[in-house]
Amino acid sequence: MIKYSELKNILKQHNLRVTDCRMDVLEYFIKNNQAFSFKNLEDEFEKYDRVTLYRTLNSFTENGVFHKIPSDTGVVTYGVCSTTCSPQSHNHNHMHFQCNCCGKIECLAEDQIPEIKLPHYEVMEVDMIIKGMCPQCI
Amino acid sequence: MIKYSELKNILKQHNLRVTDCRMDVLEYFIKNNQAFSFKNLEDEFEKYDRVTLYRTLNSFTENGVFHKIPSDTGVVTYGVCSTTCSPQSHNHNHMHFQCNCCGKIECLAEDQIPEIKLPHYEVMEVDMIIKGMCPQCI
DNA sequence: ATTATTAATGCAACAATATTGCAATTATAT
């Protein structure tokens, strides 16, 4: 269980004001340790206006608290950035796992991403989406 | 330049009727050798109704002619599947490159995808999104 | 602790994106 003061510090470290909505959303992501879409949040936090949730996701993304996770469904999900990310130096290499059974999306350790070399290209960022079965569903 | 009869064969091989819209869309993808979004098609093919283009993309995807390319913008783009793909056996490993400069999205050779091993997980499909600069933009 | 300043929230309206039903049309098989 993450402490209130820790959540607060994360917001402050990213130059974000501390508000109820931001605290609740951030806590929800961290305590579940998985990625969520806007729709997930809308269902979970009916007490907040849709627009506020959109803006929360946007400000978190712009300020390096969250990163967007690519998907081929048109539905973007968001994950908490590793602690080394900031608005200035954002770690752009991510590895994500999506379970075909329960649908859960997780962020996996970045150091597992193999180095990619492409002749004639300049590689700046690598994002891997791995689909399959998670330990709980096997 | 791809021949009319070849395009026709691709459609027939995937159990799709040959229509003007499908021929035009497929030719557009193949001759440009890159990925396009719905929006791209809508701009290119004003002669066809938006709904028809949506349905064309969906039928191509469902029948293994196209595959969807993940993105973190919420805009899905589509790429032509390799010739070995069919509705029955679809090759699910893809490597895509998106140029941060010109925006072009390309499908890269599948054999360049490194094998991923995740303890406790069952990996079924790997999709890599690589961002950077393409040869033309460097 | 109180006040001034600045930012976030909620609401309404709007914009963009995607889907469905159905009649008319077109493609394929016979």
Added chain:
DNA sequence: ATATAATTGCAATATTGTTGCATTAATAAT
């Protein structure tokens, strides 16, 4: 050439995301 079955275009609808603005709340300054 005709029958059958699928695709198209249009209209309506649903879903998803954004903007402007008055009110409210959070931080900084006193």
